[in-house]
Amino acid sequence: MVGAGLAGARTVLELRRQGFDGWIGLVGAEPVPPYDRPPLSKHLLDRPAPAWLSDELDADALAAADRVWLGTHATGVRVDRDGVRVRVDGPDAAAGAELTADALVVATGSAPVNPWPAARVLHTAADAEALRTALAAARRLVIVGAGWIGAEVATVAAAAGVEVIVLEALAGPLPVLGAVGELTRAWWRDAGVDLRTGVRVASVDATGVTLTDGERVDADLVLAAVGARPATGWLDGAVTRDPDGSIRVDEHLAPIAAGTVPAEEPTGHRAATRSRVRVVGDAARRRSARHGWVAGGHWDAALRGPAVAVAGLLGSPAPEDPAPYVFSTQFGHELALYGDPGRGDDLVLRGDPATDDGWAALWFEPGNDRLTAVFTVDRPRDVAAARRLFTGESLPELDRTAAADPAVPLRSALRG
Numbered sequence: 001m002v003g004a005g006l007a008g009a010r011t012v013l014e015l016r017r018q019g020f021d022g023w024i025g026l027v028g029a030e031p032v033p034p035y036d037r038p039p040l041s042k043h044l045l046d047r048p049a050p051a052w053l054s055d056e057l058d059a060d061a062l063a064a065a066d067r068v069w070l071g072t073h074a075t076g077v078r079v080d081r082d083g084v085r086v087r088v089d090g091p092d093a094a095a096g097a098e099l100t101a102d103a104l105v106v107a108t109g110s111a112p113v114n115p116w117p118a119a120r121v122l123h124t125a126a127d128a129e130a131l132r133t134a135l136a137a138a139r140r141l142v143i144v145g146a147g148w149i150g151a152e153v154a155t156v157a158a159a160a161g162v163e164v165i166v167l168e169a170l171a172g173p174l175p176v177l178g179a180v181g182e183l184t185r186a187w188w189r190d191a192g193v194d195l196r197t198g199v200r201v202a203s204v205d206a207t208g209v210t211l212t213d214g215e216r217v218d219a220d221l222v223l224a225a226v227g228a229r230p231a232t233g234w235l236d237g238a239v240t241r242d243p244d245g246s247i248r249v250d251e252h253l254a255p256i257a258a259g260t261v262p263a264e265e266p267t268g269h270r271a272a273t274r275s276r277v278r279v280v281g282d283a284a285r286r287r288s289a290r291h292g293w294v295a296g297g298h299w300d301a302a303l304r305g306p307a308v309a310v311a312g313l314l315g316s317p318a319p320e321d322p323a324p325y326v327f328s329t330q331f332g333h334e335l336a337l338y339g340d341p342g343r344g345d346d347l348v349l350r351g352d353p354a355t356d357d358g359w360a361a362l363w364f365e366p367g368n369d370r371l372t373a374v375f376t377v378d379r380p381r382d383v384a385a386a387r388r389l390f391t392g393e394s395l396p397e398l399d400r401t402a403a404a405d406p407a408v409p410l411r412s413a414l415r416g
């Protein structure tokens with residue numbers, strides 16, 4: 001088991017829950033036990049201690065494993081029909097030491113993108129600790145990127161009285177939502193955050209940011225919140241990866257490409273070799289019958305994927321096809337996104353974003369009434385309904401007019 005974050009911890013616990021009584025070794029690069037990441041931004045200033053997963057999941061993955069190496073990196077792997085060999089490097093393992101096993105679960109998550117060494121990032125508990133300390137002495141914070149994490153940090157920093165400037169290269173905030181992100185712009189303004197969109201950062205230094213048009217934006221502190229990429233470099237040469245580092249997996253979370261198989265291995269053994277590997281959490285790009293390719297990067301997949309991966313490894317495949325799901329808390333609003341909004345999809349609003357009553361946005365495939373995604377703002381009932389809508393084998397079809405009426409329950413808009 002390589003990676004001791006949410007997906008890694010959940011996999012170890014699932015192995016035991018599903019009756020595996022063999023040996024489990026857990027390798028994790030961070031020197032601390034598994035903890036939950038979403039509170040790092042939402043509770044950056046009011047909850048300094050990590051939210052340990054042993055508390056959150058009410059079970060201790062470290063105790064469930066036979067051997068745990070924390071502060072230890074996997075640096076390479078070889079998989080063949082005889083088993084798996086993982087090279088590790090850490091305080092309790094000589095550099096280049098090899099662990100052998102019958103199967104490998106990859107749960108190494110993602111690493112933040114940071115093109116500017118002078119900027120900070122927020123990905124680990126150690127990053128949060130350092131950012132908290134720096135913020136205590138800062139008057140002016142520049143955040144590069146108006147995505148989920150940029151918005152959440154802007155929320156807490158502005159509420160603490162820090163002057164916050166957010167620089168976003170694309171046209172509006174929460175760019176993953178396309179035009180709908182623009183509907184959240186007033187929240188930033190009302191919170192006193194100076195959100196500047198359509199601006200590009202050229203460089204970052206100790207005193208601020210220089211934009212590509214030469215403008216200077218001074219700051220005591222700069223946070224890069226411009227996304228993350230799967231941390232799968234250690235698998236290079238052994239497992240086929242997409243250009244962004246993600247590993248394509250099937251419904252059972254087994255790698256699809258034959259890159260896991262050494263070239264000299266006879267064709268007949270390839271399936272057996274590949275089935276020794278599972279990829280869970282942020283590192284995986286999952287094939288979904290309903291949504292097409294689903295990238296990692298979201299908590300829910302790291303929570304739920306391990307049950308599927310373990311069932312497959314133990315010989316009782318139980319494919320599950322959950323909808324992609326993201327949640328966020330920002331500027332006093334509870335947000336949820338189910339599904340995957342396509343760029344050319346039709347947009348239908350449900351409720352009025354200018355009021356405080358809560359609203360939702362729905363995306364439909366152009367030319368038909370198949371729903372591809374639902375985004376909700378302060379509408380817990382729609383969150384529950386959206387989860388249920390995306391459980392069939394294909395995308396649900398909705399009556400667009402009924403779905404646009406916030407007084408009509410979403411499930412009543414379902415066709416057929």
Ligand SMILES: Cc1cc2nc3c(=O)[nH]c(=O)nc-3n(C[C@H](O)[C@H](O)[C@H](O)COP(=O)(O)OP(=O)(O)OC[C@H]3O[C@@H](n4cnc5c(N)ncnc54)[C@H](O)[C@@H]3O)c2cc1C
Binds near residue numbers: 008
């Ligand atoms: C600040 C923040 C806030 C977030 N908020 C939300 C949210 O509100 N909603 C949401 O849906 N998602 C959110 N996410 C994303 C969510 O936390 C991730 O999708 C989830 O943590 C993925 O779990 P994982 O186990 O796949 O990866 P991770 O949690 O990244 O864990 C992977 C672990 O593997 C370790 N590792 C990496 N490489 C190696 C190696 N070579 N050898 C050994 N160990 C290695 C890493 O150090 C890490 O500890 C947030 C993320 C961050 C950073």
